[in-house]
Amino acid sequence: MPNTSLWGWGRTAPTLANVVPVRSAADLTAALAAAGPRGVIARGLGRSYGDPAQNAGGTVLDMTGLNRIHSVDADSGRVVVDAGVSLDTLMRAALPFGLWLPVLPGTRQVTIGGAIGADIHGKAHHVVGSFGNHVESLELVTADGRAHTLTPADDLFWATVGGMGLTGVVVRATLVLHHVETAYFTVDTEQIGSLDELMAAQSVDDDKYAETVSWFDAVSTGARFGRGLLMRANHATLDELPPKLRRDPLRFDAPQLLTVPDVFPPGLLNKLTGRLFSELWYRKSPTRHGAIQNITQFLHPLDILGEWNRGYGPRGFLQYQFVVPLERGDVVRGVLERMHAHGQVSALNVLKRFGEGNRAPLSFPRPGWTLCVDIPVNDGLGALCDELDQLVLDAGGRHYLAKESRTTPEAIRRGYPRLDEWRKVRDAADPTGVFTSDMSRRLELTH
Numbered sequence: 001m002p003n004t005s006l007w008g009w010g011r012t013a014p015t016l017a018n019v020v021p022v023r024s025a026a027d028l029t030a031a032l033a034a035a036g037p038r039g040v041i042a043r044g045l046g047r048s049y050g051d052p053a054q055n056a057g058g059t060v061l062d063m064t065g066l067n068r069i070h071s072v073d074a075d076s077g078r079v080v081v082d083a084g085v086s087l088d089t090l091m092r093a094a095l096p097f098g099l100w101l102p103v104l105p106g107t108r109q110v111t112i113g114g115a116i117g118a119d120i121h122g123k124a125h126h127v128v129g130s131f132g133n134h135v136e137s138l139e140l141v142t143a144d145g146r147a148h149t150l151t152p153a154d155d156l157f158w159a160t161v162g163g164m165g166l167t168g169v170v171v172r173a174t175l176v177l178h179h180v181e182t183a184y185f186t187v188d189t190e191q192i193g194s195l196d197e198l199m200a201a202q203s204v205d206d207d208k209y210a211e212t213v214s215w216f217d218a219v220s221t222g223a224r225f226g227r228g229l230l231m232r233a234n235h236a237t238l239d240e241l242p243p244k245l246r247r248d249p250l251r252f253d254a255p256q257l258l259t260v261p262d263v264f265p266p267g268l269l270n271k272l273t274g275r276l277f278s279e280l281w282y283r284k285s286p287t288r289h290g291a292i293q294n295i296t297q298f299l300h301p302l303d304i305l306g307e308w309n310r311g312y313g314p315r316g317f318l319q320y321q322f323v324v325p326l327e328r329g330d331v332v333r334g335v336l337e338r339m340h341a342h343g344q345v346s347a348l349n350v351l352k353r354f355g356e357g358n359r360a361p362l363s364f365p366r367p368g369w370t371l372c373v374d375i376p377v378n379d380g381l382g383a384l385c386d387e388l389d390q391l392v393l394d395a396g397g398r399h400y401l402a403k404e405s406r407t408t409p410e411a412i413r414r415g416y417p418r419l420d421e422w423r424k425v426r427d428a429a430d431p432t433g434v435f436t437s438d439m440s441r442r443l444e445l446t447h
């Protein structure tokens with residue numbers, strides 16, 4: 001009986017499903033054999049914002065119990081891991097060998113299966129591409145219960161990378177990690193007074209940094225409109241560390257300081273609190289070059305707080321993320337102006353420049369500007385997002401399925417012109433449509 005309520009990180013549209021824990025190949029085969037008419041979808045740690053890992057009235061496979069790291073080869077950087085291993089666990093296991101996961105998103109609480117399913121990206125995309133670029137092979141169990149070992153030579157490999165769990169269940173993957181000398185970054189931070197200057201600065205010297213991101217103030221108006229922080233970093237070498245850190249250069253320790261309680265009223269993030277947050281965030285990071293920061297400080301400051309999404313109150317929030325071609329950076333300003341015009345507030349605004357994309361038809365990254373804004377759910381939000389969709393799609397852009405929770409099948413068709421190519425490969429792997437999710441039905445990804 002479907003009886004477990006599941007939702008995404010945005011906490012917007014929970015639905016009930018029959019959740020089946022998968023701890024072995026036998027569990028998986030049994031679950032697929034027992035699939036009912038509402039089908040099956042795999043779920044990792046539920047860090048997608050919308051509904052791709054939900055399946056109302058059907059089966060959801062909880063993959064987090066399939067969580068062994070099978071091998072780590074310090075010389076080649078090759079690791080063999082189960083799909084339910086989190087990036088946090090893998091990173092902690094690999095660092096003592098001097099190995100680094102080249103693609104880390106804004107949280108480490110993401111599974112290998114979820115990272116492949118969404119073909120996730122990090123702040124290093126302009127240098128290393130997205131997650132699928134670092135998968136040497138993967139084991140996929142298709143709807144008929146058969147296991148396939150796939151490599152980048154297979155179309156089904158690329159349909160699975162970014163395929164949002166709709167080609168089958170990833171059970172294991174071989175990844176190739178990079179070598180590092182330390183677990184620290186040397187960080188250059190610039191405080192920049194306006195959005196145009198911020199984007200201009202972000203456009204130069206990108207190749208000199210392994211990781212780049214900027215945050216900007218989307219609340220203040222007038223002279224402060226779009227002021228922000230450009231943060232760029234390289235992996236620190238042993239010589240760059242102060243003597244105290246040099247003694248244990250690969251040490252990583254990131255305690256979670258607090259779990260946010262589920263007590264916040266709607267409307268807590270408003271113009272006043274948003275302005276206050278933006279002022280504090282801007283001021284906390286003055287221009288400084290060569291600062292040594294640890295992984296949490298530079299990459300994952302929010303991981304210090306457990307369940308911080310509860311801070312948006314009971315109606316949840318939406319993360320609007322899109323990419324537009326580099327020559328259409330004007331859309332970033334256009335989006336901010338539309339948000340102001342609608343009186344919508346976002347305090348967490350992240351802007352990155354993507355490098356080349358990969359072969360996966362549904363992979364999100366392509367060369368361009370990608371912007372994320374977090375907006376609490378409220379009555380006017382739908383109208384704003386419809387306007388933003390037009391701006392993004394007219395500029396040749398698209399939305400990120402891992403963050404998406406409210407757009408239309410048409411917007412996805414326009415944004416992903418290779419959707420039919422992907423469907424052909426998917427349909428051949430799953431001819432009776434066993435793999436299905438709330439998202440695949442809502443966006444008509446599958447027939």
Ligand SMILES: Cc1cc2nc3c(=O)[nH]c(=O)nc-3n(C[C@H](O)[C@H](O)[C@H](O)COP(=O)(O)OP(=O)(O)OC[C@H]3O[C@@H](n4cnc5c(N)ncnc54)[C@H](O)[C@@H]3O)c2cc1C
Pocket residue numbers: 009041042043044045046047048049052053063083084104105106107109110111112113114115116117118119120121122123163164165166168169170171302402403
């Ligand atoms: C705070 C925060 C910051 C984030 N920052 C970034 C970022 O910087 N870059 C980025 O790219 N993403 C980012 N994300 C999104 C996140 O990386 C993706 O949504 C990722 O897919 C979540 O992984 P998960 O294990 O939670 O998977 P889920 O959310 O549970 O599932 C995601 C998709 O993967 C599929 N899937 C999961 N496991 C398997 C499996 N074993 N086999 C087949 N399919 C599977 C599911 O069916 C679903 O379609 C962020 C999310 C949060 C909450």
